[in-house]
Amino acid sequence: MTHDIYDPEFVAGVFDRCSGAYRNWSAIASFGLIRAWRKSCIDGLTLPHDTSASGVDLMAGTGEAWPHLFARFPKIEKVTAIDISPGMHRQALKRLHMGREDRVSHLCANMLTTDLPNESADFAISTFGLKTFNADQHLIFARQLRRILKPGAPFSLIEATDPVGWSLRPLYRLYLDGVLPQIERLFLNGAQDFTMIGEYTRNFGSGGSVADALKSVGLNVDTRYYVYGSAIRLSGHKPD
Template identity: 35%
Template sequence: MKEIYEPKFVEKLFDNMSRSYSKMNYLTSFGFSERWRRQCVEEIQIEKGKTVVDLMTGMGECWKHILKSSDKNSTLIGLDFSSEMVNRAQKNKLRYRASKIQVLKENVFENSIPKETADYIISGFGLKTFNDEQLDKLALEIKRILKVNGKFSLIDVSVPKNKLLKPFYMFYLKRIVPILGKLFLGSPETYKMLGVYTEEFQNSKNVFRIFSKPEFEIQYVEYFYGCATGIKGIRIK
């Protein structure tokens, strides 16, 4: 399973999924993905005139929620390493001509964002593609990019603990989603990986453990009976 966390593997996967990812993300979350993105952003109460960094930005699906609290002095930096996702993010950027948005095609671990740039950091549905070592690097990178007293909120789909919901949810992810993937892409194997990642990820408790560092104050967050989980926090030093 080690290869599924290799950056080249993940990049190619999301390049292949980019054309239908928005629809599939909606379907795999039973239509809750948009609500969860909004809730993830609302967790940290973004203020106007600030700089927000959206890590693993994809096509910029979180932007409309982030930009609700923006003005002419606000800056949004979206970062992703998938060429196809970045291309779609650049097109999405045209919808927000009044906003100051910068899109970077970069790996989160090798990015050009100067230290202590961000007042806020968001990441929607990127955690499951990282192993423990990478999550630790992500924590260090968030600390580097974030200002002292800056806030962050991270979320991903998860395996619910509810005994009735869990088997149904996993059957849907592992059996039904690949069929939908075949309909959209002609490639069930590509979307089968979403179930594989989610099953390996389980929930954000491991993320909480890894991010439990002296530099952060963090909280564990559950959405809709644990079908999505995340962490939110503040850099205190």
């Protein structure tokens, strides 16, 4: 049977099954780069250090971005963590500590259809949550982001990309498409689901579809690539 890999229910199933091993495996498989990229995402958020803003973490997963967020903005009042996978929320809850649990609320919902109130967020972040959307969904995501943000509010999003044009790309692709799936098959429960994450990243390409979608709904966007185009950060703000 063939599946629509961009069907939100299918995506929720993939991440539910990956949720237990997701945190450690994503750090190992990326040689720790994923941590640095999450921090870069937070660095892209133009808020004052002592802000008491309330915002949203979109496709929040296990909450890996929160240590970086609270380290840079210690007085943030509230983060609403939106994710479609109950398993990822459960893992996030397990990790909440040091007083953060009062400041994070969990919303198990589809970002593309959530009815979070208009203009309710002082900021939005998203780390590695864009690849499971196709081009049509990127446009819906961009409209939702614009709707939820307050006028003038900043956002910062980061996602892994295909480093087209990098001389070491063949080696990098061999690692992603050949070596990683083999290791996953040998050592990980739910290896098939982890391999799916690789497929989403491949299809995501250079991230142009999200950048275009964000601009097309009138958001101001600054684009930055990392490690020869292996990740894209899209940061900016909603106009006043």
